[in-house]
Amino acid sequence: MTGSRRQDMRAPSEGTTGSAIAKGPARRGVGGAGGELPWELAMTASDSATYHRVSTPPIFISGSLSIRQLPASVMKRLGAVIDKELPVVIGDAPGADAAVQRFLADCGVRHVTIFCGGSVPRHNIGIWPVRQIRADAPAGTRAFHSAKDREMCRLAGVGFVIWDGASQGSRANIRRLCERGRYVVVYLRPEDRFVTLASDAERMAFLASSIHSDGV
Template identity: 50%
Template sequence: MADAEPPGRSRPPARGFAVLVAGTPFGCGFGGDGRVCTIQSWNQRRGGTEESGSFEEIKAMSDHVLPSSTNPAVFISGSLSITALAEPVIERIDGIVERMLPVLIGDARGADRAVQRLLSDRNIDAVMVYCSGDGPRNNLGKWPIRNIPSSGAKGTAAYHTPKDKAMAQDASCGFVIWDGRSRGSLANIHRLAARGCFIAIWLDPEERFITLRSDSDRDSFLEAHPCRNL
């Protein structure tokens, strides 16, 4: 497996491209070397398909862009309790970058902030930060923002729900870094699954990936992990 790019080093320049996020184009440019990475087996014990061995990092995600989508962006979300990213998660995010898939991310502490730090350290430009209220709580890369109105009470989960719904609607696929307990992360999985999106899930307590690529995968996972508040 190729060595990971050291944090803070700019990737080689590449031709820019534009995508649409809620009708607003933003430019982005990535370099890529077509790395082949080894990912841990994807366990289907709780829904999802199992894969192992070497394959082109995140190829499955870019191959499962929704046919009706004009935006190939990946919605990356995760639990507030997760403040450090496991090495397989870092490899997976590097793969998203290598496949030139723009990132939609929230502004929360925890996993949002940890992913923002990684992308900022790698000087990645193709990021859109979604927030509620006057401005983002975290925007470490000073990326463009999309402010989503909310009628919920400030400081509550309900206040931030509209921005999560917007990201799930605007993206074509998702990567969820889940602690196995967070209802917000689980709700994002349900929202993406309702649209038939490809979803990669890192189940942090068990240090394994779950992938939901088919209707059967999604149905199996949702049945095993119901969520009431969407």
């Protein structure tokens, strides 16, 4: 990593607690041939006003509660994140969140920040820095947990959603990222394939065919 990418991060925004998004060395050589994504190019075109002093905004990785084990193809894509030492923001839910956390922790990744709604995250497998995003909603409800998802969508330059095709939370994250014009990679578990949303036309077509308003 260059010296500029090792600069200290900004303090958390007002109304939140926890550490700023962490960065640090990661284990190399996980992605392998064919595992890379053009995320760096996508992120250089993102908004300049980000949570980081460095030029690279984080990747928001999310997924469905029903997905508790990562397919090999998803782990290969995550290898590109590890190889490029890109910052990651992720939630604390069981299912895909916990599975991705476990994979990143096993690979020794440090540039991860956990977002949660409660005072203590439900899962923080790598003992990474935590940001609590408070919500004006009863604990445990969808509205309570969606507050942190909205914040991660706001901060992210890129989204990677591991979707079972039915989860309303994952559906909402795809919609939020698309509405912000972000580069989004969606893994569709029922079809075992990836969909890349890199242009406005691709995002609009995917939203029209697959995303329905869920009110969150």
